[in-house]
Amino acid sequence: MDELIFIQQDVLPSLMRGLKISLLLIIPSGVCGLAIGVLVGALRVYGNRWVKAVTNVYVVIFRGFPLVVQLFIWYFGLPHIGIYLSPYVAAVVGFALCSGAYHSEYVRGAFHSIKRGQRLAAQAIGFTTFGMITHIIFPQAFRRALPGCGNELIYLIKYSSLAYMITCIELTGEGKVIASETFKYTEIFFIVGFIYLMLTSVASFFLRRLENSLRLPGFDHYGL
Amino acid sequence: MTEYLIAIRDALPYLLQGALVTIALVLGALLLGLILGVFLAVGQVYGNKAVRAVVGLYVWFFRGVPLLVLLFLFYFGLFTLLGINISAFTAAVIILGLISAAYQSQIFRAGILSLPEGQFKAARALGMSDARAVLFVILPQALRLSIPGWSNEYSIVLKDSAVAYALGVAEVMARAHFVASRTYQHLPLYFTAGVIFLILTYLGTKSLRLLEEKVRIPGYSR
Amino acid sequence: MDRVNDVLRVENLAKKYGQKEVLKDASLSVKHGEIKVLIGPSGAGKSTLLQCINVLVTPDHGRIWLEGREILHTKKKELHEYRQKVGMIFQDFNLFDHLTALGNVEIGLVRVKKMNKQEARERAVAELDRVGLKDHIAKYPAQLSGGQKQRVSIARALAMDPRVMLLDEPTSALDPELISEVLAVIRALGEEGMTMIIATHQIGFASDLASEIIFMEDGVIVEAGPPAKILSQAECARTREFCAKLTSLY
Numbered sequence: 001m002d003e004l005i006f007i008q009q010d011v012l013p014s015l016m017r018g019l020k021i022s023l024l025l026i027i028p029s030g031v032c033g034l035a036i037g038v039l040v041g042a043l044r045v046y047g048n049r050w051v052k053a054v055t056n057v058y059v060v061i062f063r064g065f066p067l068v069v070q071l072f073i074w075y076f077g078l079p080h081i082g083i084y085l086s087p088y089v090a091a092v093v094g095f096a097l098c099s100g101a102y103h104s105e106y107v108r109g110a111f112h113s114i115k116r117g118q119r120l121a122a123q124a125i126g127f128t129t130f131g132m133i134t135h136i137i138f139p140q141a142f143r144r145a146l147p148g149c150g151n152e153l154i155y156l157i158k159y160s161s162l163a164y165m166i167t168c169i170e171l172t173g174e175g176k177v178i179a180s181e182t183f184k185y186t187e188i189f190f191i192v193g194f195i196y197l198m199l200t201s202v203a204s205f206f207l208r209r210l211e212n213s214l215r216l217p218g219f220d221h222y223g224l
Numbered sequence: 225m226t227e228y229l230i231a232i233r234d235a236l237p238y239l240l241q242g243a244l245v246t247i248a249l250v251l252g253a254l255l256l257g258l259i260l261g262v263f264l265a266v267g268q269v270y271g272n273k274a275v276r277a278v279v280g281l282y283v284w285f286f287r288g289v290p291l292l293v294l295l296f297l298f299y300f301g302l303f304t305l306l307g308i309n310i311s312a313f314t315a316a317v318i319i320l321g322l323i324s325a326a327y328q329s330q331i332f333r334a335g336i337l338s339l340p341e342g343q344f345k346a347a348r349a350l351g352m353s354d355a356r357a358v359l360f361v362i363l364p365q366a367l368r369l370s371i372p373g374w375s376n377e378y379s380i381v382l383k384d385s386a387v388a389y390a391l392g393v394a395e396v397m398a399r400a401h402f403v404a405s406r407t408y409q410h411l412p413l414y415f416t417a418g419v420i421f422l423i424l425t426y427l428g429t430k431s432l433r434l435l436e437e438k439v440r441i442p443g444y445s446r
Numbered sequence: 447m448d449r450v451n452d453v454l455r456v457e458n459l460a461k462k463y464g465q466k467e468v469l470k471d472a473s474l475s476v477k478h479g480e481i482k483v484l485i486g487p488s489g490a491g492k493s494t495l496l497q498c499i500n501v502l503v504t505p506d507h508g509r510i511w512l513e514g515r516e517i518l519h520t521k522k523k524e525l526h527e528y529r530q531k532v533g534m535i536f537q538d539f540n541l542f543d544h545l546t547a548l549g550n551v552e553i554g555l556v557r558v559k560k561m562n563k564q565e566a567r568e569r570a571v572a573e574l575d576r577v578g579l580k581d582h583i584a585k586y587p588a589q590l591s592g593g594q595k596q597r598v599s600i601a602r603a604l605a606m607d608p609r610v611m612l613l614d615e616p617t618s619a620l621d622p623e624l625i626s627e628v629l630a631v632i633r634a635l636g637e638e639g640m641t642m643i644i645a646t647h648q649i650g651f652a653s654d655l656a657s658e659i660i661f662m663e664d665g666v667i668v669e670a671g672p673p674a675k676i677l678s679q680a681e682c683a684r685t686r687e688f689c690a691k692l693t694s695l696y
Contacts, residue, residue, distance in 0.1 A: 077410045190297065
């Protein structure tokens with residue numbers, strides 16, 4: 001009984017505080033990361049030589065460096081050149097730029113998978129380039145990129161826990177603080193783990209719902 | 225700029241020793257993930273309802289909970305609770321391996337499912353037991369098909385291994401931080417650490433592509 | 447040549463891909479209501495010629511006039527307007543996969559011609575009815591047969607009110623039993639007076655419908671003339687050779 005009271009009065013409020021910070025990390029990072037990914041992905045397919053070179057370098061670095069390394073560079077490394085970011089801002093910047101690189105891979109793949117003929121037919125009717133991308137290419141590419149980008153967002157939910165390592169105290173951080181005081185690592189982190197599990201499960205559920213509602217007959221076959 | 229390069233040059237041997245630890249971590253985790261992953265995949269495809277449920281639960285758990293949380297949960301929590309006394313390195317290998325097994329099981333499952341039904345039927349027709357059919361007919365093909373997906377998994381586990389730093393494992397990231405907090409050369413050192421990971425990624429995926437070529441069956445297409 | 451009555455006129459079109467000269471020096475013109483058929487072996491440059499005519503592929507040099515107005519080297523906006531007036535039918539149909547048959551025909555009306563949705567819908571249904579697909583308007587491309595897909599693509603092109611239609615081997619990708627339904631639609635268009643340039647292997651159909659048959663090989667127009675002449679009494683040996691093989695096949 002004591003256990004339960006302890007959990008209710010001491011642990012949960014702190015964890016909820018941490019959860020709030022986690023959500024404040026996940027949502028902006030997710031939105032920005034997705035936006036960056038769509039932009040970079042489009043540039044990698046439709047940009048000129050220089051644009052492609054620059055964006056490819058961006059993707060190689062931000063997919064190649066571990067996320068931890070990237071976070072450390074933003075938080076500990078930038079002060080060297082006079083930029084001081086708070087743990088929260090450094091975390092959001094790190095998450096957005098890192099997941100942006102992953103998103104751009106899916107977006108690029110999606111744009112590539114659109115058959116050349118779709119573009120030709122659009123031009124033949126007299127679509128401007130902008131109209132073609134907006135009304136013909138994008139609706140199809142979006143559906144193709146959705147599983148990949150959706151999964152990336154779910155990864156983000158889990159990787160947000162790394163913010164703890166640059167002293168941004170979110171859900172995992174709060175758990176660590178309480179656990180190191182009380183030595184009840186197992187109980188605390190089972191609860192923390194369970195909360196993340198709920199977050200990722202709910203997100204997966206909605207992603208699948210979205211994928212199903214956007215399904216088009218015959219559209220799942222790449223390049224057919 | 226020069227002081228950056230000096231800092232990197234001085235720290236490089238120490239960091240590269242960390243790279244060896246990283247490689248050991250990754251190989252250990254991938255191996256554990258491979259063996260367990262194959263079992264899980266076979267169980268999920270060919271097992272009865274109970275087996276499938278258990279595997280499903282395992283995969284759901286180890287794919288849904290963040291790595292860092294699992295590291296804390298197991299190393300500081302469960303292992304201590306159960307009186308299991310193992311090094312941080314071993315613990316990290318085990319946990320990374322358990323997580324990788326969850327992901328690898330899905331890669332292998334997809335590989336197995338992509339094989340035509342006839343393969344299993346023909347094996348049975350020859351009189352093979354189910355276990356032999358799986359071992360000698362299904363897996364050799366499914367595993368080859370899984371190599372590209374596996375290459376991706378290698379890249380992910382490699383990057384995740386940096387989180388082992390949180391348990392105090394002396395891999396590349398930990399060493400970079402150690403040197404940086406003494407010399408205050410954070411920027412160049414972490415950048416170098418990142419480059420080391422890039423190189424390790426490249427070497428690994430290149431080797432896997434060579435492996436794919438080596439085990440390729442002539443004329444095989446799915 | 448009577449320039450004033452030409453609906454479409456192209457002169458000296460040429461296109462190189464890398465080192466290969468796919469189209470060397472092609473000139474042709476069509477008057478209102480004329481149907482010209484391009485024949486020739488694969489790689490002769492028929493597709494490239496058609497795609498140069500509506501500038502899906504930019505020719506290296508040459509000139510194009512539509513109803514007396516010069517195209518090429520004009521502003522982008524005029525190019526887009528030009529393309530609306532030239533309908534194109536592809537061998538691979540190229541229907542928009544994310545839209546139903548109705549959606550495919552409507553989208554040009556709504557998004558390019560900026561019609562209001564109600565009018566666009568009525569027009570689209572009418573065009574689909576014209577090609578015999580009134581009962582299939584809600585189907586997606588993946589649910590249609592090859593012949594139906596090609597007919598939708600014809601409806602889509604017709605909805606834009608083209609002055610001339612370019613058809614690039616419209617039946618080459620179809621199963622034999624589906625070819626006739628598409629040919630019937632094209633024949634009906636011809637009888638209604640649509641100006642067309644058709645690249646095809648369907649020689650029997652071509653000789654029925656064409657005002658002129660144009661034989662191409664290696665990027666050049668070898669010979670052009672009325673069907674009766676080209677098919678049996680061609681002036682060039684190569685033309686005779688090709689036509690002999692063609693007529694024995696079809």
